[in-house]
Amino acid sequence: MSEGDCLYASEPLLRVRGVSMRFGGLQALEDVSFEVLRGEILALIGPNGAGKSTLLNIIAGALAPTAGETHLRGERLNGLGADQVNARGLVRTFQGAEILRNMSVRDNVVTAGVARCGSGIATGLLGLGRSRRALAALEKEADRHLGTVGLSALAGASASTLGAGQQRLLAIARALATGAELIVLDEPGAGLNATEKGYLAQVISGLRASGKTVLFVEHDLGLVGRLAERIVVLDHGRVIAAGRPDEVRADPKVIEAYLGNTEIVARHGPGAATRNGGTLLGIEHLSVRYDGSLALDDVSVRVAPGEIVALVGANGAGKSTLLKAVAGAVPPEAGHIALDGRDLGPIATADRVALGLSLAPEGRALFGSLSVLDNLIIGRYGRRRAAGLRELLSPSVAEREAERETLELVYGYFPKLRVRSAQAAGTLSGGEGQMLAIGRALMNRPRLLMLDEPSFGLAPQVSREILEALPKLAAGGVAILLVEQNARAALQIASHGYVLVNGRIAAAGRSRDLLDDPEIARTYLGWDGADTPAGASAAEPRLRVVG
Amino acid sequence: MKRIAVLVAVLGAVYFSGNGYLMNLCVVTALFTLPALGLSLLMGYTGQISLGHAAFVGLGAYGSAILCKSLGLNPWLAIPLATATATLAAWAIGWLVFRLRGHHLAMATLAFGIIIHVATVELKGLTGGQDGLSGIPALSFFGYAMNSDAAIFPFAWLVCILGIVLAGNLVHSPAGYAMRAVAESEAVAASIGIAPDRLKRRIMALSGLYAGLGGALYAHYLGYISPGPFDVGFSVRLLLMVALGGFAGIWSVLFGVLFVVMTSELLKPFGNYDVVLYGVLLVVVMVWCPRGLLDGLAMLWRGGMRMWRGAQAAR
Numbered sequence: 064m065s066e067g068d069c070l071y072a073s074e075p076l077l078r079v080r081g082v083s084m085r086f087g088g089l090q091a092l093e094d095v096s097f098e099v100l101r102g103e104i105l106a107l108i109g110p111n112g113a114g115k116s117t118l119l120n121i122i123a124g125a126l127a128p129t130a131g132e133t134h135l136r137g138e139r140l141n142g143l144g145a146d147q148v149n150a151r152g153l154v155r156t157f158q159g160a161e162i163l164r165n166m167s168v169r170d171n172v173v174t175a176g177v178a179r180c181g182s183g184i185a186t187g188l189l190g191l192g193r194s195r196r197a198l199a200a201l202e203k204e205a206d207r208h209l210g211t212v213g214l215s216a217l218a219g220a221s222a223s224t225l226g227a228g229q230q231r232l233l234a235i236a237r238a239l240a241t242g243a244e245l246i247v248l249d250e251p252g253a254g255l256n257a258t259e260k261g262y263l264a265q266v267i268s269g270l271r272a273s274g275k276t277v278l279f280v281e282h283d284l285g286l287v288g289r290l291a292e293r294i295v296v297l298d299h300g301r302v303i304a305a306g307r308p309d310e311v312r313a314d315p316k317v318i319e320a321y322l323g324n325t326e327i328v329a330r331h332g333p334g335a336a337t338r339n340g341g342t343l344l345g346i347e348h349l350s351v352r353y354d355g356s357l358a359l360d361d362v363s364v365r366v367a368p369g370e371i372v373a374l375v376g377a378n379g380a381g382k383s384t385l386l387k388a389v390a391g392a393v394p395p396e397a398g399h400i401a402l403d404g405r406d407l408g409p410i411a412t413a414d415r416v417a418l419g420l421s422l423a424p425e426g427r428a429l430f431g432s433l434s435v436l437d438n439l440i441i442g443r444y445g446r447r448r449a450a451g452l453r454e455l456l457s458p459s460v461a462e463r464e465a466e467r468e469t470l471e472l473v474y475g476y477f478p479k480l481r482v483r484s485a486q487a488a489g490t491l492s493g494g495e496g497q498m499l500a501i502g503r504a505l506m507n508r509p510r511l512l513m514l515d516e517p518s519f520g521l522a523p524q525v526s527r528e529i530l531e532a533l534p535k536l537a538a539g540g541v542a543i544l545l546v547e548q549n550a551r552a553a554l555q556i557a558s559h560g561y562v563l564v565n566g567r568i569a570a571a572g573r574s575r576d577l578l579d580d581p582e583i584a585r586t587y588l589g590w591d592g593a594d595t596p597a598g599a600s601a602a603e604p605r606l607r608v609v610g
Numbered sequence: 611m612k613r614i615a616v617l618v619a620v621l622g623a624v625y626f627s628g629n630g631y632l633m634n635l636c637v638v639t640a641l642f643t644l645p646a647l648g649l650s651l652l653m654g655y656t657g658q659i660s661l662g663h664a665a666f667v668g669l670g671a672y673g674s675a676i677l678c679k680s681l682g683l684n685p686w687l688a689i690p691l692a693t694a695t696a697t698l699a700a701w702a703i704g705w706l707v708f709r710l711r712g713h714h715l716a717m718a719t720l721a722f723g724i725i726i727h728v729a730t731v732e733l734k735g736l737t738g739g740q741d742g743l744s745g746i747p748a749l750s751f752f753g754y755a756m757n758s759d760a761a762i763f764p765f766a767w768l769v770c771i772l773g774i775v776l777a778g779n780l781v782h783s784p785a786g787y788a789m790r791a792v793a794e795s796e797a798v799a800a801s802i803g804i805a806p807d808r809l810k811r812r813i814m815a816l817s818g819l820y821a822g823l824g825g826a827l828y829a830h831y832l833g834y835i836s837p838g839p840f841d842v843g844f845s846v847r848l849l850l851m852v853a854l855g856g857f858a859g860i861w862s863v864l865f866g867v868l869f870v871v872m873t874s875e876l877l878k879p880f881g882n883y884d885v886v887l888y889g890v891l892l893v894v895v896m897v898w899c900p901r902g903l904l905d906g907l908a909m910l911w912r913g914g915m916r917m918w919r920g921a922q923a924a925r
Binding site for chain 2: 123124125144145146147149150154155156157161163164165166170173174175176177178179180182183184186187188189190194195197198201237238240241
């Protein structure tokens, strides 16, 4: 590389300076600064809730930051709308690919060139050959971009027939058609299998070779390791590390951010519960498929009465899908789910609640305009309705008594809820909101409580408070199936744990053994995925059962 | 092109048959097709609901009538001016209401429709109130007054076919792609450089142009207008015309209009209760034939054939 090349390569294309973002009481981003150099591939990583998507939305003009500035080639971007940002040479893709399903594959790409071709409504109406010529040129260009991503054969097909991997590729072709120099990809690898990811990596490397600059957000650290020349790590809205992949990989702060460093004072110590209490929840050989890609592949999980089982794994590993399958929100492709020996297959979602199954969903899903007390009482509905219509219209003395008792129980676990009982749920802090979500799920007196990312987006001190309450619940007789990104803390309070990687169980056993196993960190973080394009062969040797 | 040739041939046959009733139906169809086309561009292609489209037709009709009667303008000047007024009003309404989405947008456009209707009833000095305006001069072409069905027939269809061709051009041009992108996802449209709000306002204005022109021609064709035809019921009928054609489809709009015009002839004995039937029809089409009545019937036909063949095979 000549000296001139070096100078060219180090010129900043995008500059993010002191960007902060506040949503109500939540500080999503705090003083974030970094640069994207012309011609590089930069990865933006960080655990769930770190603020990556928010940052990306700010850069692309979809959100206005509370403070700070973004500049492209020295020109200020913040304050411009998303379309104007695109006109200045920056294009973004979306987490869900967001292809236009009502159009053909080619038309998706053609549409991306419309803004640049200068053919407006008046030209379109009069159609004086000019709009026809413009369209022909756009179609030719679209075919070239489809060739770049390898979708030429599907150009005429309806976009709605594409698989998950093809949708990502189409989104990239669409981004190329806007002619932007900086391409911002939001989780391009989410939901793809190893082969698709391998191909995606080739396409992204190809973009760089053709003179584009790439900034991408990604959870699959294997893909990041393979592609990125520099990595910026976000955690709790701040940049905690930035640099070359090997530097970032070795940074203890990064490992901590991913695995969690919350030390839990567990009253219900790991391994304390013996597993001879039978099986409350039995999941056998469960497979779930979304849009052609396998989200869960032959997964078996067991939860005994009154125990805490942790389900850990990277984003997109299939943890939430598992909970949804148990709750009945997604249909299984194969396998069985049984509660107390009773097959849940033919039982509708609402009726599963009455059987003693409660889910506190990811993102809490509270009724923001209702009071804390009302939110809790809504949680009782499933059980009350199952007791008959009469119980809804005029609850019996016994039911009213049971509700009051349960309410007292919830207030006992989370005293803050009693203080805030008259306050609107929308005004609660993140931690209190999570307590309310758990409390609402408890109002049904479940035998199995499923928690999806209870520490999501919470400060370490607050997550500790919530996670430390869980063993108390278990001691009260509620079994808990816990999905957590904060793997370390989750395993500290659980008696058993399962590690999910790409929809399969990569390791399972007593949580104490999982915690002590140094290999788990590697498996869980998935850095080693970098050199294994064929995922199946790589996953096999890693599948071990500990303890 | 082939479709236009077929359409012209059919129209020619009607014209030279001299059947007054058929000709009347055809003229009404042509004049209703214009606003329905505008609504299809807005709803079908750009994905923005409007429940007050009759208001723009009313603005065109009353605008042109008042310009002729109060200022004594020639209809040839009054029609473009009234159309421009409706266009401008649509642009301004778009500027106001496109910060809303979904049912909020529907409510706002519905309210606008009601406001304009009430204005035509209450501004008695200008609009004649419930009595309406009569004695609106007919269009005349070198002394040939277009004051009968037969006289206005060629001109009405000339304008209507021009409207169909232009709208067809638009939806197949690059701008048409942008419209479909906005209909499907505004966030995606913005990410590829299409400004959704600006596009929506412009298509709303274009939609108002089609509606206003249809209304203005209607006023000069009948020679008399009253608030009745421009009420919310007419907005619903326009919606039905577009829905019957499956919302997006320039030629299927023509089918929808024809269907509604003919049904309203059949429903005349029911008087004001025809609105009930339109409502039922709209619900049925929206629920069971989201891609239009023809498409729904075709699916039913194919399903029936399959069952019949299955029964044959079983035997």
